[in-house]
Amino acid sequence: MNRFQSLLNLDRPHLFEVPKSVLGEASPRMVFSPRANGPLGDVLIVIFQRGGIDGLSAVVPYGDGATYYDRRKFTHVPEPGKPGGGIALNAQFALHPALQPLKEFFDLGQLAIVHATGSPDPSRSHFDAERFMEIGAPGNKTVNTGWIGRHLETSTNVNESPFRAVGIGSLVQSSLRTPAVSALALPSIKGFRLRMRGDQVKKIQPIIESDYHVTAPATLLERQAKTTFDAIATLKEIASADYTPANGATYPDNGFGRGLRQIAQLIKADVGLEIACIDIGGWDTHSQQGTLAGDFNNRLTDLAQGISAVYRDLQERAQNLTIVTMSEFGRRADENGSKGTDHGHGNAMFVLGGGVNGGQIYVDWPGLAKDQLDDGDLAITTDYRDVLADIVQKRLMNPLVDQIFPGHTITPLNITRPRT
Amino acid sequence: MSLSRRDFLHYTGAAALLAAWGGPLGAPKAEAAGFASRADALTYHFLNRISYGVRANDIARCSEIGIAAYLEEQLNPETIKTRARIKLSPLLKADRLKAAKGKDAHFKARVALVNGMIQRAAYSPAQLFERMVEFWSDHFNITLDELEPDLIDFQREVIRKHALGSFKDMLVAVAKHPAMLYYLDNYLNVKDKPQENYARELMELHTIGVDGGYTEKDVKEVARALTGWTVDDEQPGGFFFDAEEHDDGPKTILGLTTPGSGIDDGMAVLDYLAGLPQTAQFICRKLCVRFVSDSPPSTLVDRMAQVWMQNNGAIKPVLRELFLSGEFNASIGQKLRRPLDWYIGVVRSTGVEFKDYWYMNSILEKLGQAPYAWEPPNGYPDVMTAWANTNGLLERWNSGYALTEYPLNDRKSGIKTDLLKRLGKIQSVPDVVDKASLLVFGKTLDDEKRQQLILFITDGKPTAVWDKELQAKKLGSLMALLFASPMFQMR
Numbered sequence: 001m002n003r004f005q006s007l008l009n010l011d012r013p014h015l016f017e018v019p020k021s022v023l024g025e026a027s028p029r030m031v032f033s034p035r036a037n038g039p040l041g042d043v044l045i046v047i048f049q050r051g052g053i054d055g056l057s058a059v060v061p062y063g064d065g066a067t068y069y070d071r072r073k074f075t076h077v078p079e080p081g082k083p084g085g086g087i088a089l090n091a092q093f094a095l096h097p098a099l100q101p102l103k104e105f106f107d108l109g110q111l112a113i114v115h116a117t118g119s120p121d122p123s124r125s126h127f128d129a130e131r132f133m134e135i136g137a138p139g140n141k142t143v144n145t146g147w148i149g150r151h152l153e154t155s156t157n158v159n160e161s162p163f164r165a166v167g168i169g170s171l172v173q174s175s176l177r178t179p180a181v182s183a184l185a186l187p188s189i190k191g192f193r194l195r196m197r198g199d200q201v202k203k204i205q206p207i208i209e210s211d212y213h214v215t216a217p218a219t220l221l222e223r224q225a226k227t228t229f230d231a232i233a234t235l236k237e238i239a240s241a242d243y244t245p246a247n248g249a250t251y252p253d254n255g256f257g258r259g260l261r262q263i264a265q266l267i268k269a270d271v272g273l274e275i276a277c278i279d280i281g282g283w284d285t286h287s288q289q290g291t292l293a294g295d296f297n298n299r300l301t302d303l304a305q306g307i308s309a310v311y312r313d314l315q316e317r318a319q320n321l322t323i324v325t326m327s328e329f330g331r332r333a334d335e336n337g338s339k340g341t342d343h344g345h346g347n348a349m350f351v352l353g354g355g356v357n358g359g360q361i362y363v364d365w366p367g368l369a370k371d372q373l374d375d376g377d378l379a380i381t382t383d384y385r386d387v388l389a390d391i392v393q394k395r396l397m398n399p400l401v402d403q404i405f406p407g408h409t410i411t412p413l414n415i416t417r418p419r420t
Numbered sequence: 421m422s423l424s425r426r427d428f429l430h431y432t433g434a435a436a437l438l439a440a441w442g443g444p445l446g447a448p449k450a451e452a453a454g455f456a457s458r459a460d461a462l463t464y465h466f467l468n469r470i471s472y473g474v475r476a477n478d479i480a481r482c483s484e485i486g487i488a489a490y491l492e493e494q495l496n497p498e499t500i501k502t503r504a505r506i507k508l509s510p511l512l513k514a515d516r517l518k519a520a521k522g523k524d525a526h527f528k529a530r531v532a533l534v535n536g537m538i539q540r541a542a543y544s545p546a547q548l549f550e551r552m553v554e555f556w557s558d559h560f561n562i563t564l565d566e567l568e569p570d571l572i573d574f575q576r577e578v579i580r581k582h583a584l585g586s587f588k589d590m591l592v593a594v595a596k597h598p599a600m601l602y603y604l605d606n607y608l609n610v611k612d613k614p615q616e617n618y619a620r621e622l623m624e625l626h627t628i629g630v631d632g633g634y635t636e637k638d639v640k641e642v643a644r645a646l647t648g649w650t651v652d653d654e655q656p657g658g659f660f661f662d663a664e665e666h667d668d669g670p671k672t673i674l675g676l677t678t679p680g681s682g683i684d685d686g687m688a689v690l691d692y693l694a695g696l697p698q699t700a701q702f703i704c705r706k707l708c709v710r711f712v713s714d715s716p717p718s719t720l721v722d723r724m725a726q727v728w729m730q731n732n733g734a735i736k737p738v739l740r741e742l743f744l745s746g747e748f749n750a751s752i753g754q755k756l757r758r759p760l761d762w763y764i765g766v767v768r769s770t771g772v773e774f775k776d777y778w779y780m781n782s783i784l785e786k787l788g789q790a791p792y793a794w795e796p797p798n799g800y801p802d803v804m805t806a807w808a809n810t811n812g813l814l815e816r817w818n819s820g821y822a823l824t825e826y827p828l829n830d831r832k833s834g835i836k837t838d839l840l841k842r843l844g845k846i847q848s849v850p851d852v853v854d855k856a857s858l859l860v861f862g863k864t865l866d867d868e869k870r871q872q873l874i875l876f877i878t879d880g881k882p883t884a885v886w887d888k889e890l891q892a893k894k895l896g897s898l899m900a901l902l903f904a905s906p907m908f909q910m911r
Binding site for chain 1: 565604617620621624625630756795796797798801803804805806808809810811812813814817818821822825872873876879897900901904905906909910
């Protein structure tokens with residue numbers, strides 16, 4: 001019996017009471033096309049927190065005492081037990097109270113937290129840091145493909161589904177970039193269609209189809225056109241089916257929540273999705289951070305509710321699902337003069353899934369004393385690429401991490417278990 | 421050894437291209453694609469490649485004087501009479517410091533720059549010149565963010581000034597321009613802490629190419645030679661050579677040993693790299709990928725590189741070799757329009773204008789190619805495999821509709837065109853199909869396609885009359901279909 005199965009015996013009925021209506025035939029399972037294959041390993045959802053999340057307020061080093069609290073007069077989370085205090089994970093770290101919905105998964109051993117992690121490049125520019133993180137080659141401006149793109153390119157999996165790699169949004173995330181696999185930028189399931197007057201679509205579509213010979217496509221362009229119409233048809237079916245999230249999952253009613261909901265819809269429809277990328281912004285909290293009440297707290301609430309909802313919704317597939325969060329950098333150890341925090345360095349990442357060695361914090365804590373900081377910021381003791389490489393190797397079944405993270409010598413971690 | 425997956429994809433991609441476009445639109449079948457003769461087909465092909473959209477009067481003129489003479493006109497844009505009214509912001513004449521002054525200066529500079537680029541590409545009669553400006557803007561890619569005023573200056577004083585001139589002059593101008601000094605960080609390159617970013621790209625992307633035979637040591641040596649090349653706003657143009665920060669002492673780069681001290685050190689490196697045969701090969705190949713095909717014949721690249729070397733990197737003779745070659749003539753229909761190229765083609769045929777810059781920008785972003793927005797220094801990709809994807813096609817189909825239907829039937833859309841004016845008086849349904857095709861392709865369609873569109877407009881009723889009602893109902897869709905057609909995706 002593996003760890004996930006053993007969880008079924010735990011007394012947590014609300015997680016596993018599955019309404020009949022969302023199982024089996026009731027979930028819209030598409031017969032997409034014989035070419036559409038599933039992933040070789042887990043489905044991966046990558047959540048990018050744009051703007052640089054204050055990891056010190058998300059996973060709080062309350063055990064550092066004054067070295068933490070003295071630096072953060074207006075932007076700290078109080079010790080567990082105090083009003084507004086964090087949720088203790090151990091004697092050293094506590095979760096921000098807004099992350100309460102994720103505590104359950106931590107306790108279940110499915111959520112792992114990595115701290116003092118990030119990209120070693122010293123850049124504190126959003127632009128450079130995000131790009132370096134997404135290409136998976138910090139400091140190297142000549143790498144033009146993304147780390148996920150290279151994973152898809154080097155994976156032995158054959159999957160020609162147009163939904164193989166999906167970026168929620170109108171632009172595909174840089175991490176998905178590769179000439180070998182065209183990721184689908186999907187702002188919304190409903191929007192992926194011919195956006196024309198209703199009476200015209202019926203007449204325009206057959207002409208475009210005949211122009212591109214979609215019944216017998218012979219060229220690259222014609223094949224792409226066929227795939228496009230296939231995707232339109234599939235998404236139309238998905239969009240028209242009533243979607244009720246499973247297990248009482250409630251997605252936050254905002255772009256992030258709707259995006260995650262769509263990812264869940266696609267995963268359940270078995271249209272060949274392997275990797276989905278989604279962004280959540282609003283972390284660039286230079287002033288009036290609102291750690292406990294305000295912007296930061298609200299965003300963190302959205303984040304936790306969104307992750308909790310999608311994981312709950314996909315509970316029956318948790319065995320084949322990994323979710324990972326990342327952000328371009330953390331914030332400075334010291335807050336600034338406007339009750340906010342400036343661009344920093346080390347940060348926290350979350351890894352969630354049925355194959356995760358969770359319930360633990362993976363950290364070699366560098367400390368927050370003056371001489372322990374890196375240029376005034378939390379130092380990085382775990383390269384974020386090692387975290388991703390662990391997932392890619394064990395959960396996505398791709399051993400070629402040296403090509404996915406060029407120029408980086410991987411330090412093996414044990415955050416996830418090999419698939420069985 | 422088996423083929424790697426990457427090689428395999430590359431191979432099938434190339435094969436698909438040949439299968440795709442050698443056939444239906446390829447040379448042997450040129451007559452079938454609606455041309456009376458092979459000469460007509462070649463004229464169309466030539467105009468299609470050097471311009472942002474073929475116009476009927478261009479075909480007439482080129483047929484009259486011949487491709488070689490037409491090319492000479494295009495290579496000497498100062499001789500072409502500008503009849504077109506191109507709306508340009510006066511900001512485009514401002515130097516970098518002036519362009520950076522005032523409220524919302526960066527936004528205003530961005531709007532001026534992007535709109536100016538689109539207007540010129542769409543309407544300038546010096547079409548090949550604008551195509552070369554696009555080529556060099558990709559080659560010496562600089563991202564707009566935070567550098568808008570510098571980029572105005574860079575475009576005017578570097579790219580447009582040298583687009584058809586000497587590569588060596590352009591390379592030196594690039595190296596000394598604050599936009600590039602900032603973009604690739606050479607302004608931070610000092611003797612105690614050399615910054616290699618620009619040095620590396622100078623070889624890898626700007627001159628000899630990644631296979632040009634340099635080592636990591638060469639990168640370090642080039643960086644050392646360029647220490648002290650920085651920005652000082654007090655200096656005219658903004659370039660400043662800071663002798664204090666220059667690493668004196670000789671450097672060895674490939675086969676060159678530099679003088680060691682002073683600005684001559686970096687100048688010697690630029691001069692040397694610009695003159696290498698690897699540079700000729702690298703850039704001539706890129707020119708072929710832009711203007712001939714995604715996998716250009718090496719025979720043509722080699723001849724162009726030879727011409728390059730004989731003429732010391734002068735660009736015009738190289739372009740002559742390219743456009744008057746047999747390889748070029750054999751490449752009909754092999755290039756995919758990139759998204760921006762596609763958009764400019766729509767503007768060129770219908771006169772699209774946006775009230776709101778960000779609305780236009782959002783459409784270009786969805787299409788996948790917002791101007792000056794490619795982050796990495798290698799410029800937007802140029803090959804079909806990079807662009808032909810599902811979302812990209814769908815966005816073209818939808819944007820073609822939005823760009824013509826909205827302005828026709830929704831006054832509040834914030835988009836306008838002068839489509840109706842350009843079409844002129846319409847006599848009948850076949851007439852509107854012909855006139856619209858002329859606007860978009862510079863020629864009418866073959867009979868089968870033409871009949872299909874007539875049927876689409878009339879809904880199969882032969883008695884249908886072109887009137888206001890039919891216009892409101894069908895004109896936007898007709899244009900959308902032309903812009904969605906495979907023929908409009910290729911050039």
